[in-house]
Amino acid sequence: MPRTKQQIEKGLTLVDAINEALAQEMERDERVVCLGEDVGLNGGVFRVTEGLQKRFGADRVIDSPLAESGIMGTSVGLAMAGMRPVPEIQFEGFLGPAYDQLTSHAARFRNRTRGAITCPLTVRVPWGGGIHAPEFHSDSPEAIYVHTPGLKVVVAATPTDAKGLLTAAIRDPDPVVFFEPKRVYRSFREQVPEEQYEIPLGKARIVSEGSDVTVITWGANVFQCLEALDKLPEDLSVELIDLRTLSPLDFDTVCASAEKTGRVVVVQEAPKTCSLAAEIGMTVMEKCFLHLQAPVQRVCGYDTVMPYAKLELEYLPNADRIAEAIQQVAAY
Amino acid sequence: MMSTLPSASGSPHAPTPSQPADITQITSSKVHMGANGAPKREPGRQRPSAALPNETLLRWLRDMILIREFENRCAQAYQQAKIGGFCHLYIGQEALAVGTIGCLNHDDPIVTAYRDHGHALARGMSPRACMAEMFGRLAGCAKGKGGSMHMFDKPNWMFGGHGIVGAQTPLGAGLAFAAKYEVEVMRRTVDGGPARRKVALCYLGDGALNQGALHEAMNLAGLWDLPVIYIVENNRYSMGTAIERGTTMAHDLTAKAAAYGIEGVRIDGMDILNIYDQFKPLVDRCREQSRPAFVDLLTYRYQGHSMSDPQKYRKKEEVETVRQRDSIELLSQHLMAERRCLSESRLQEMIDECKAAAMDALTFAETAPAPEAAAELYSDVYVNPQPGLSPLREYHQGAKNPLL
Ligand SMILES: Cc1ncc(C[n+]2csc(CCOP(=O)(O)OP(=O)(O)O)c2C)c(N)n1
Ligand SMILES: [Mg+2]
Numbered sequence: 001m002p003r004t005k006q007q008i009e010k011g012l013t014l015v016d017a018i019n020e021a022l023a024q025e026m027e028r029d030e031r032v033v034c035l036g037e038d039v040g041l042n043g044g045v046f047r048v049t050e051g052l053q054k055r056f057g058a059d060r061v062i063d064s065p066l067a068e069s070g071i072m073g074t075s076v077g078l079a080m081a082g083m084r085p086v087p088e089i090q091f092e093g094f095l096g097p098a099y100d101q102l103t104s105h106a107a108r109f110r111n112r113t114r115g116a117i118t119c120p121l122t123v124r125v126p127w128g129g130g131i132h133a134p135e136f137h138s139d140s141p142e143a144i145y146v147h148t149p150g151l152k153v154v155v156a157a158t159p160t161d162a163k164g165l166l167t168a169a170i171r172d173p174d175p176v177v178f179f180e181p182k183r184v185y186r187s188f189r190e191q192v193p194e195e196q197y198e199i200p201l202g203k204a205r206i207v208s209e210g211s212d213v214t215v216i217t218w219g220a221n222v223f224q225c226l227e228a229l230d231k232l233p234e235d236l237s238v239e240l241i242d243l244r245t246l247s248p249l250d251f252d253t254v255c256a257s258a259e260k261t262g263r264v265v266v267v268q269e270a271p272k273t274c275s276l277a278a279e280i281g282m283t284v285m286e287k288c289f290l291h292l293q294a295p296v297q298r299v300c301g302y303d304t305v306m307p308y309a310k311l312e313l314e315y316l317p318n319a320d321r322i323a324e325a326i327q328q329v330a331a332y
Numbered sequence: 333m334m335s336t337l338p339s340a341s342g343s344p345h346a347p348t349p350s351q352p353a354d355i356t357q358i359t360s361s362k363v364h365m366g367a368n369g370a371p372k373r374e375p376g377r378q379r380p381s382a383a384l385p386n387e388t389l390l391r392w393l394r395d396m397i398l399i400r401e402f403e404n405r406c407a408q409a410y411q412q413a414k415i416g417g418f419c420h421l422y423i424g425q426e427a428l429a430v431g432t433i434g435c436l437n438h439d440d441p442i443v444t445a446y447r448d449h450g451h452a453l454a455r456g457m458s459p460r461a462c463m464a465e466m467f468g469r470l471a472g473c474a475k476g477k478g479g480s481m482h483m484f485d486k487p488n489w490m491f492g493g494h495g496i497v498g499a500q501t502p503l504g505a506g507l508a509f510a511a512k513y514e515v516e517v518m519r520r521t522v523d524g525g526p527a528r529r530k531v532a533l534c535y536l537g538d539g540a541l542n543q544g545a546l547h548e549a550m551n552l553a554g555l556w557d558l559p560v561i562y563i564v565e566n567n568r569y570s571m572g573t574a575i576e577r578g579t580t581m582a583h584d585l586t587a588k589a590a591a592y593g594i595e596g597v598r599i600d601g602m603d604i605l606n607i608y609d610q611f612k613p614l615v616d617r618c619r620e621q622s623r624p625a626f627v628d629l630l631t632y633r634y635q636g637h638s639m640s641d642p643q644k645y646r647k648k649e650e651v652e653t654v655r656q657r658d659s660i661e662l663l664s665q666h667l668m669a670e671r672r673c674l675s676e677s678r679l680q681e682m683i684d685e686c687k688a689a690a691m692d693a694l695t696f697a698e699t700a701p702a703p704e705a706a707a708e709l710y711s712d713v714y715v716n717p718q719p720g721l722s723p724l725r726e727y728h729q730g731a732k733n734p735l736l
Contacts, residue, residue, distance in 0.1 A: 037570075037571065037573070038571050038572045038573060041572055041573075041644070041645060042571065042572035042644065042645065045571070063573060063577060063578075065539075065542035065570075065573070065578040065579060066497055066498070066539035066540065066542045066543060066570050066571075066573070066578060067542040067543055067544065068543075069543075069544050070542070070544070093495070093496065094496065094497075096496060096499070097496075097498075097499075097543065097544065097545070131417075132416030132417055133416065133417035133418060133479075134417050134418075134477075134478060134479040134480075134481060134482065134495065135478075135495070136495045136496060137417060137418070137495070302709055302710065303713070304709055304710055304713045305477075305713065307477055307708075307709060308416070308417065308468055308476065308477055308478060308479040309416050309417075309467070309468025309476060309479065309702075310468055310702050310703075310705075311468070311476075311477070311703060311705055311708065311709055314705035314709055315709060
């Protein structure tokens with residue numbers, strides 16, 4: 001689809017970038033099909049698949065019944081047969097009914113068949129808080145899927161990353177959970193290359209280089225961290241890392257930075273206990289122990305159900321909380 | 333090239349033209365449908381609703397009007413961004429909640445999905461608690477933690493308000509199981525009172541028909557003789573998906589229940605008297621015989637799926653057609669013309685009262701205090717405080733909600 005005037009002048013939103021990635025990959029590879037609730041006629045709850053059914057037809061952009069187990073399980077079957085399904089689950093909370101198919105099947109077939117049968121599906125899932133919606137519509141369950149061997153897990157924070165990562169995910173021979181931070185779906189635009197490109201899975205992005213403290217995050221929290229950097233004293237130099245892929249996790253980049261700064265803060269929306277932040281902190285301790293100048297700090301959601309309305313603002317890490325943690329670690 | 337949708341003709345689940353399969357095909361309120369949509373009334377035999385006192389019907393009318401006015405206020409508050417997240421309105425479906433709940437005892441449990449304001453109000457929840465919940469206030473029925481989709485009212489035997497489509501359906505079976513166990517095994521209630529036979533109502537949307545959970549639940553209910561009635565609020569759409577695009581046997585949903593040995597009926601849900609006529613005997617039967625049932629209740633939502641729905645999937649005329657048989661209109665006409673227990677001016681008073689009640693709920697919610705983050709963020713996760721996880725030393729249940 002040709003870009004609109006606004007897209008040409010102002011750039012793409014995250015939604016636009018995902019839509020373009022899907023369209024271009026469908027154009028290139030007939031095995032790619034999109035399926036999910038209202039993805040066709042309505043263009044998806046967040047209008048991410050807008051226009052795709054018109055362009056590629058109802059055989060390739062398929063409105064499914066309200067049935068996540070069916071959507072996911074059918075995608076597993078399609079993928080086993082060699083297709084490249086891209087199912088959409090409307091919100092991260094609805095992965096529940098799909099969980100069995102994703103973790104008991106998709107994640108395990110390569111291993112169970114010793115590589116004879118693989119499962120190249122990419123499930124797209126709007127993810128995370130910040131839109132004032134209640135639980136199931138604002139959760140951050142990434143750790144559950146990172147904890148599942150056999151699944152790859154991606155979170156794209158920017159339009160440019162989203163396009164390249166989604167393209168790579170669809171082409172990847174393993175099942176990928178592709179989380180889309182809905183908070184920044186339309187919050188800004190940026191210029192994104194028009195031609196197709198891949199951003200390799202498993203490679204973090206250094207958002208800003210620094211030498212005093214390493215801040216590690218992913219998803220919409222990248223922007224709260226950037227905001228936090230503005231609140232810090234001028235002479236405090238922070239290296240901000242956007243992981244982009246959570247599984248496999250780019251510990252080379254993480255550890256190189258931790259060794260350089262000796263001070264690490266991990267920021268995530270998910271509850272703290274047994275989270276990805278815990279895993280990162282532990283690995284940094286294992287691998288970079290002698291370089292560390294301070295205990296690794298975590299800025300997280302709380303160990304409670306994602307709250308609704310105003311309490312959300314208390315729950316989600318914000319720039320103040322992040323800046324405070326950075327300063328504590330720096331002063332240790 | 334394969335076609336994603338089976339063609340209507342020759343498909344195994346094509347409609348048989350003689351029966352109205354959805355609400356848009358019913359144009360006269362004279363059509364009363366029995367099982368499988370066939371008009372069934374022996375001439376001369378009195379309708380069960382004819383025995384209801386005027387006060388009951390007037391109360392129902394008031395309840396329906398209250399729901400509508402309440403929802404109008406919700407819409408307004410949502411548009412002003414005072415209600416966050418999602419807001420699914422019940423406008424058009426009022427007769428369904430009021431009519432089916434009108435067939436119950438107070439302690440018959442109900443459970444529903446996220447389009448739940450109507451059920452909450454019909455069950456007797458204070459409009460203030462309902463509105464305050466949507467505003468995220470401490471005085472909300474779930475202390476402002478659940479929002480629009482999570483209405484709970486234990487004293488009124490309402491077990492939610494659930495946001496995961498279809499996930500409430502096994503809960504309905506469980507609530508019925510508990511009621512059966514009280515009567516047949518413990519011979520007392522779990523609280524120690526005298527046990528009596530109950531029926532659980534489990535509401536679901538037509539979209540939820542396609543969730544696996546429902547089919548597991550119906551099988552259990554059929555197998556274990558659980559007194560639960562699955563009520564499909566068949567408003568024709570699951571978000572933007574028309575029922576026949578999303579489910580098989582859309583013209584006869586009762587076939588799905590038949591597969592689990594469960595009696596199924598289809599009921600015109602715009603005419604509340606008709607709901608009572610058909611649903612009350614069913615409730616009584618399920619209660620006495622401890623059996624499940626399944627109801628395809630034909631209804632319609634006038635508004636979009638949620639407050640942000642461009643409604644590309646239906647025509648304006650379709651909405652207009654159904655509105656011709658608006659449930660509030662039908663009942664008030666009946667009370668004025670046939671029962672002669674309602675005047676135009678009394679009706680207007682009733683509307684004004686309901687408008688005032690809805691306004692009162694809105695004003696209350698706007699000014700009610702928000703939960704205090706330090707306390708409420710951690711409260712009610714476990715029975716006791718979790719050392720190290722929570723900054724609170726003691727379990728915090730928060731203030732008891734005076735509205736419930
Ligand atoms: C498991 C799950 N999947 C998807 C959704 C998103 N969703 C919310 S309502 C809805 C449509 C439901 O339609 P229906 O069951 O007919 O109920 P209605 O809205 O008509 O009352 C969808 C897809 C959800 N809440 N839960
Ligand atoms: Mg529906």
